[in-house]
Amino acid sequence: MKVALIGVGQAGGKVTERLVRFDADMGFDAIQGGFVVNSAKADLQSLEFVDTQLIGADRVNGHGVGGDNELGAEIMQSDIDQVIGGLDGRITSSADAIFVVAGLGGGTGSGGAPVLVNNLQRIYDIPVYALGILPGRNEGSLYQANAGRSLKTIIREADSTLLVDNDAWHEQGESVEGAFETINENIAQRVGLLFASGEGMDGVGESVVDSSEVINTLRGGGVAALGYASELAADNSEENIRTVMNVSRQSLLTGTSLPDATTADSALLVIAGDPDVIPRKGVEKSRRWLEDETGSMQVRGGDFPLQSDRVAALVLLGGVERSDRIDEFMERAREAQKQQDEPNEDPAEQFADDRLENLF
Ligand code: GDP
Secondary structure, three states, rough: EEEHHHEEEHHHHHHHHHHHHHHHHHHHOHHHHHHEEEEEEHHHHOOOOOOOEOOOOOHHHHHHHOOOHHHHHHHHHHHHHHHHHOOOOOOOOOOEEEEEEEEEEOOOHHHHHHHHHHHHHOOOOOOOOEEEOOOOOOOOOHHHHHHHHHHHHHHHOOOEEEEEEEOOOOOOOOOOHHHHHHHHHHHHHHHHHHHHHEEEOOOOOEEEEEEHHHHHHHHOOOOEEEEEEEEOOOHHHHHHHHHHHHHHHHHHOOOHHHHHOOOOOOOEEEEEEEOOOOOHHHHHHHHHHHHHHHOOOOEEEEEEEEEEEEEEEEEEOOOOOOOOOHHHHHHHHHHHHHHHHHOOHHHHHHHHHHEEEEEE
């Protein structure tokens, strides 16, 4: 599918840039250019492959909002005409959807992304989705509280919100910075493949996925998650039935962006690889397995022809907001909100706690 990507804030900007680079390196041409908006000038200056726009210069003078997501929302609203103007000509009639990308735990992205989505919905007829990054368990309480509020708002505004939990898609024990690198790279590869898989070249075959299948899978709204796994292809078709089943299982059970979210309203299974080695029987068996596992009657399936010696499964899940993972996160966010509302008696102690949490 052809998408217009707009990153908001630091994480939103970095992930947008990574996606744009992956799409260009692979020659997919699914992303119509990335655009990044931030209130922190230094964060924008570190981006090379996307166009950028500074907002809120009159309020924060290019220094960012420092985790104040209400200020992030206000700045986005007061500069919305400039932002929408900056997008003019970038969201062309060939775009199938818009994705607004943001870390939900910070300030500019957390507050600004829901405001931007709301405004884009009024202007454009194509779906406006969010790609939101949830703070991991060990991130500070301000991040958790911000993300809780932002998530509730963005779910309401966006046509669907694809979530990536910062505790998924990286190895345990990595440093925060190292983990961000890995997570961003994984987001770029996996979400980038999803965009490209929905490109569905005409005439390649009925089993090839197209953009309407991605859009229909996300049609119910709420929260979406994406799973991914890959394996070397075997050299005979009987064994590749097993390979396809294996990668599909791993993709859902251990490879999703929202760990343990396996109950869904709808799903799309995309098997990517050399069309000569992907057995139809394997795709069909995996699709049926996915129906049982997700409890959804709406499981679509298709191929993404790609020259590779590996076979990969991408599983897009729609309507996972009732999963335990989301409940657990919302509980964490409520607790964090309480802590924010009732500051510790001793401000020095409170500061030390937050610092420790943030250091991890
Ligand atoms: P903003 O610039 O005010 O919007 O704030 P950030 O984008 O820095 O948002 C902070 C949240 O995003 C926290 O939960 C961080 O852990 C997360 N975050 C910051 N940078 C990155 C990144 O490069 N990758 C990922 N995956 N998360 C990030």
